[in-house]
Amino acid sequence: MQADAYADIPLPIDPSALAALIGGTTAGVGILDTKLRYLYVNPALERLNGIPAAEHLGRTVADVLPEIDAREDMMLAVLSDGMSREITSSGRTPAATGADRRYWHGTYHRLEVAGQVVGVAGIVLEVMASDEEQRRLDRTRHHLSLLDAANTRIGTTLDMDTTCAELVDLVVPGLADFATVEVFPPDVAPTVRPAPPGVFRMRRAALTAVPGLLERFARFGVAGDYIDHQPGSAVPRCLASNQLVVENLTDDEQLGRVAHCPERVAVYRALGMHSAVFLPVSVRSGPIGVLGLVRAGGSPPFTAEDVVVARELAARAAVDLDHARRFTHEHTIALELQRSLLSEPRPPHPHIEVATRYLPADRQVLVGGDWFDVIPLRDGRHLKAMGDVMGHGVEAAVAMSHYRSLLRLLADEDLPPHRILEQLDRMVERSGLDRAATCLLAVVDRSGGMCQVSSAGHLPPVFIEPGAAGARLGDVPAGPPLGTGFGGYRTTEVRCAPGTVLFMYTDGLVERRGEDIDVSVGRLRELTLPADGSLERLLDTVLDRFGPGAEDDIAVMTSRARPAPGGCAKDLV
Structure with missing residues (x-):
């Protein structure tokens, strides 16, 4: 309790009780007499005003803080009618650290002793300090919200x-x-x-x-x-x-x-x-x-x-x-490795038209071992191949290159498709290559109406006739995948009308989680040639329709024979 410089000004409350009650509060508390002179100032108000408590006593607010709009008229009204009032004041005090104006919100009550009005008590909080604390709290909450959102976004x-x-x-x-x-x-x-x-x-x-x-x-x-x-x-x-x-x-x-x-x-x-x-x-x-x-x-x-x-x-x-x-x-x-290995196949004959696409499932799935090839044979024939090495990544791409090289080597021996697959199966098994692969081969003769097809665990080819309302699936028995050493492949002859388009693909085009593969493959019967007969546009349409939702890489190849200059369109796919 600070010393009272004016002993003739009585305090309406016992000083020791007052100190125990409000001396330690963080709110500024002041008691003024009926002439609005300070009788008591608690330590918090002393700090708010920046003036020692003893310099308040016996002086009015205007005397102590001349740059404050203390609203003394409102305090006099409290003394007059006894109604408590909330008063907002503003100004500058010696406690200010800068030139900014400060704001206070106070509640004022009339004090009476034995029915006699003896003064007014005020409880004051600095509004700006409170607002700044709230803003700091809001910023902290905002920062924590950003850090929390980072975990999921x-x-x-x-x-x-x-x-x-x-x-x-x-x-x-x-x-x-x-x-x-x-x-x-x-x-x-x-x-x-x-x-x-x-x-x-x-x-x-x-x-x-x-x-x-x-x-x-x-x-x-x-x-x-x-x-x-x-x-x-x-x-x-x-x-x-x-x-x-x-x-x-x-x-x-x-x-x-x-x-x-x-x-x-x-x-x-x-x-x-x-x-x-x-x-x-x-x-x-x-x-x-x-x-x-x-x-x-x-x-x-x-x-x-x-x-x-x-x-x-x-x-x-x-x-x-x-x-x-x-x-x-x-x-x-x-991807660059596979692109370098999976070069676009060159048409084996000027009259053979080929279009291909390779599409990774998405950027979160590494490239796999899908491949396609067209290899010229004797007597104007050519071999078309579509394969898929199991797995993904660089190792699958390297294995794909190994399969492709062996296939090109075997194609020179002029064997039917099933014999090529048998030889390839044995060579892969003996080489120690530990990645199995599916493969579909089709040997096409430019002068006949049939093509020879054999499958090593691969999905069936699709044949699209010019002007037809739909396509047909080749009825080709699927033997074991290559690299298993089981053999047992068969060659099937499939009828091909002049201008027929042969469509070959890997399973990424049709496999969908939760759907039977036969149902997925069956939808390929709906394929038709575009009005202008473009193979490139056909592939664009296929990928637009079947590509979304793919969970594996997609490789597709279409091919057909074009009429030789001055000749007729009797070349096969």
Whole structure:
């Protein structure tokens, strides 16, 4: 209890009881007499006002705090009618740390002793301090919500660009007005234009902005662009140190430190960019890329708490991006390997038309061992092959190449299809190749009306007649897959009218989870040639119809004979 400099001013309550009751509360409490002079000030009010308690006593609010609108008229009204009132006051006090105006909300009550009015008591809280605490709490809740959302919204696929897009979509507008993720160019991607000497090149994997800025930021390019950064700009500095870079963009010099080229400074200024954060997206092996966050216009600068949250989001995304990067690397190598092995078959004769497609199931499934081939034989005949090595990845692609090479070697021996399969089965078994494969062979004679077909566990071929309302499935017995050593293959002769299209495919085209394979294959009877008879358009239609939902790679091949110049259309498929 502070000393009372005015002993002739009686306190209406025992001082010791008063101190025990309100001396320790965090709310400011003051007691004033009927002339609104301070009788008592608790420690909290002393701190709020920034003036020692003893300097309050015996003086009015206006005397102690001349820059405060204390609303003494309202206090006098409380003394007059005894009705408690809530009063909001504002102004500046010695306790203020800056020039900003402060606000208080107080509740005032009349005090009476033995029926006599002796003064007024006020309980005061600083409204701005309370609002700031609420805003801080709201920011904390928002940051926690972002971190929680990251667990479910980032890393839903093994695609790097999708993961980067998920990251920028999470932080805008929750943490920034504009966000971008730039990653190192993949080391197995097709070659792009060379970077100028001394220039640091990154690939923009994703970017987004709030609606009001999205179109204006579009001038910076789109996802997939290669960005060349000048030496010393923000992104190279971030990656060189593997540390975040925070920039307050208040002048052109600071804007220039962020811009990847000098020409961007004027653009950044026009966009109202005022603060930026660049964070390395890193794993143990080193940085993968950079997350860039920008605030512009009326948005507040980044706070320390914002930076902490952004750092955590970048760290979480780095784990998913590392998985995606490793997958993409393996997937690209396998795909390029298969493409190099699975070259487009050349027509064995100028009058034979062939169209093919290879379609990976999706970017989350590694390439498999599907293959097709057309091999010329003696006497104008040719061998068509469609095969599928079991499994996926580089090993399946290598095994596919092994099967294809052995098949081409055996085709030179002029054997019927079932004998080729028997020889191939034995050679694979003896070679120690541990991957079985299905295979469908068709030997076509340009001068006859039949073709010879044999299957090693493969799905039946489809024959499409010109002008027919539907297709027919070849009734071909399916022997064991190659590589099992069981043998037992048969050759079946199938009627082929002039101009008939032979359609061959792998099981990825028709196999669907929960559906009987015979039902799936049966739908191929609905195939018809397009009006112009184009084989390319036929394959486009087939893949548009049967491709969605595929869980395995798809390889398809169509072929037919074209009339020789000056001749007739009697060539077979």
